[in-house]
Amino acid sequence: VLYVSFGSLAFVSGQQIEEIALGLEDSGFPFLWVTRPNMMYGQSPNFSIDFLERVKERAYFVDWAPQLDILAHTSVGGFFTHGGWNSTLEAITAGVPMLGWPYFSDQPVDCKCIEQGWKVGLSLHDDDNAPLKSLVSRNVIKTKVEELMTSNKFQDKVNEWSLSSIKASIKGGSSSNNFLSFVESLKSHP
Numbered sequence: 001v002l003y004v005s006f007g008s009l010a011f012v013s014g015q016q017i018e019e020i021a022l023g024l025e026d027s028g029f030p031f032l033w034v035t036r037p038n039m040m041y042g043q044s045p046n047f048s049i050d051f052l053e054r055v056k057e058r059a060y061f062v063d064w065a066p067q068l069d070i071l072a073h074t075s076v077g078g079f080f081t082h083g084g085w086n087s088t089l090e091a092i093t094a095g096v097p098m099l100g101w102p103y104f105s106d107q108p109v110d111c112k113c114i115e116q117g118w119k120v121g122l123s124l125h126d127d128d129n130a131p132l133k134s135l136v137s138r139n140v141i142k143t144k145v146e147e148l149m150t151s152n153k154f155q156d157k158v159n160e161w162s163l164s165s166i167k168a169s170i171k172g173g174s175s176s177n178n179f180l181s182f183v184e185s186l187k188s189h190p
Helices: 014-027 049-055 067-072 085-094 107-117 138-150 152-169 174-188
Strands: 002-005 031-034 059-062 078-081 098-100 121-123
Touching (some): 002 014, 002 138, 014 049, 067 085, 078 085, 078 138, 085 098, 098 107, 098 138, 107 121, 121 138, 121 152, 152 174
Parallel strands (some): 098 121
């Protein structure tokens, strides 16, 4: 299953929603799509009855989802995300490859790390790695989703990073030790 969620702040045009929907349909993969009520510049996405009928056996639409629980589910094989820092870390920790589609702020850098740095997925971006300013076609979305969902290289890499993140956070790991050191420094400097 491909999990699709673009965070709580991104807004998408009606035309782009349609291209995403048709790209997901054309990819052939089942998907769970978080379609926030205000996602389309203050409006809910409105899908055609024909589209909903064509994908009814492999698509599910919700206006909110418990992201950590979904990413931890063994059926999830990919995450189509805005590439926000929290979503990126949650996916890496859960061992889920990503297709990043940055909008603003830290997201372009995060998506560059997803694709080029950590090699745990792909990214949709302009040539200068800036957020896309033009419409992303259904064919591009279909191709990227297919590559993400069928390539073992992304799953292998994200599994390595997931293991590293788990080791760092357990007692005695680097993140755990750094956190404890920070707490101790706060206690000693009132």
